[in-house]
Amino acid sequence: MKKTEARNDGILFLALDTYGRIGGIQRFNQRVIAALAEISGDKGWKRPAIHIMRDGKADIPETTAAEIRAFGRRRLGLIVHSAVAALNCKILFLGHINLLPVGLLCKLLSPRIKLVLFVHGDEVWNNPAYRRMRFYEPLMARALSPIASVSAFTASRMQKAFKLSAETFTLFPNAVDDIDRQPQKCGRNILTVARLDRHDRGKNIDALIKAMALLKRRNVECILQIVGEGPLRSELASLACELAVEERIEFLGHLSDGRLAEAYAQACLFAMPSSKEGFGIVFLEAWLHGLPVICGTEDAAAEIITDGVDGYAVNPWDIEALAERMAMLLADPDMAAAMGEAGADKVRSCYLMEHFKGNLEKIIAELP
CATH class of the missing domain: 3.40.50.2000 (Glycogen Phosphorylase B;)
Structure with missing residues (x-):
């Protein structure tokens, strides 16, 4: 005492x-x-x-x-x-x-x-x-x-x-705060949320754009929505043009909480194959919105995501593997929804x- x-x-x-x-x-x-x-x-x-x-x-x-x-x-x-x-x-x-x-x-x-x-x-x-x-x-x-x-x-x-x-x-x-999830729409949007400062190249958003080029060549219909603002935006936009996928990339900039919730509701999966996450709170937020996630294998996110259960962990420099995992989730909405629910259960149990x-x-x- x-x-x-x-x-x-x-x-x-x-x-x-x-x-x-x-x-x-x-x-x-x-x-x-x-x-x-x-x-x-x-x-x-x-x-x-x-x-x-x-x-x-x-x-x-x-x-x-x-x-x-x-x-x-x-x-x-x-x-x-x-x-x-x-x-x-x-x-x-x-x-x-x-x-x-x-x-x-x-x-x-x-x-x-x-x-x-x-x-x-x-x-x-x-x-x-x-x-x-x-x-x-x-x-x-x-x-x-x-x-x-x-x-x-x-x-x-x-x-x-x-x-x-x-x-x-x-x-x-x-940790995150629990939410009242908006009704999920049957879209084919892939969502990523990240600051686009110069020191955030390790988020590897460029890898997602390169994967989108592979998906386009394989006639996989989808849109990549990028939430965030910063100097890297112009660099990423140039890459999208260079790879001829600019029509498949949407830069949404900074969004209010309400608009961000809408973006999550319209998405079918969340992807950020980062190599610089010390934790990866964005994955918790995506799970609460019922989305499966794709993370990188080279940082802390891989210890939060259970590969094949609530998402996939992919080497961020293996563009072929990244595109394959994205295509798998797009092709199987039931599996994607089950992974998202498993992630939401994990958040409510631990985070x-x-x-x-x-x-x-x-x-x-x-x-x-």
Whole structure:
């Protein structure tokens, strides 16, 4: 009992932009904040303190059960206020590897505090194409207990790059909110949803366009709809023209939640043969809409998808195999629907907010 009470004297969560941008890490951070607020309320602890860098005050929602401070670009302000807040906290969660030095400073000022780092994917893989590991990070990472990774794939990559013990890591999967699914239409649309920034070439949307060229030559009728915006759009459009499939490719740009739900309802399968997913939350979203999914074999998505059961995992550079799997799902709507339902069952069994909250409670309970 005494150990539990000692833990009740405060939780601090440091994050980078959380409400001012749209993205997977941003949604993850919002979910952490909501879960910490619920856990604290359930246990009668004081409200968690949330310090966010890059967000401005106007970005923060008015209704929240957590105490949120937005520091914009004021790095020194974040550091000073976090160091002071840490003196009255037992647990400090870090939302990004870039915040590790701030966490270590808090640990030096308050040695009893426990540091927990959330890791997502390429930010800790030490891949020069995305982010190089800072020389000081492996040593600093030894102060963490534990590192909460969204996937075993990301944990393994970070463990190797940072030369850490496997026991340092705990699995903490991402989650989605359940939905009321729209009635599915009998379309032949293949849907993919991705940012089209230059560093997102690893999503391999170009592989889908190349597969569409093979399907056209085999007289397989279908349309590829690409949701997302960014500099890669013009490059992908040029590729579609070069392969003479521009009439089969639709660039939908950014969509509202309502319009995106319509796109899912009109699709018959979801495909993104990425090689850079640290988890693959888009596959969970597609499953909730009843779609079978096609992922890549070279990243964390392959540990979420059960090949042949709720989708297919395909080598993203094997265009022939990718086109074959797409054609199989298009040709057998009953099989595709069964795979989509199997995926939806998996999401509701493992990847909803209740599971996210439970996993976070487990991390807190197991801190030494």
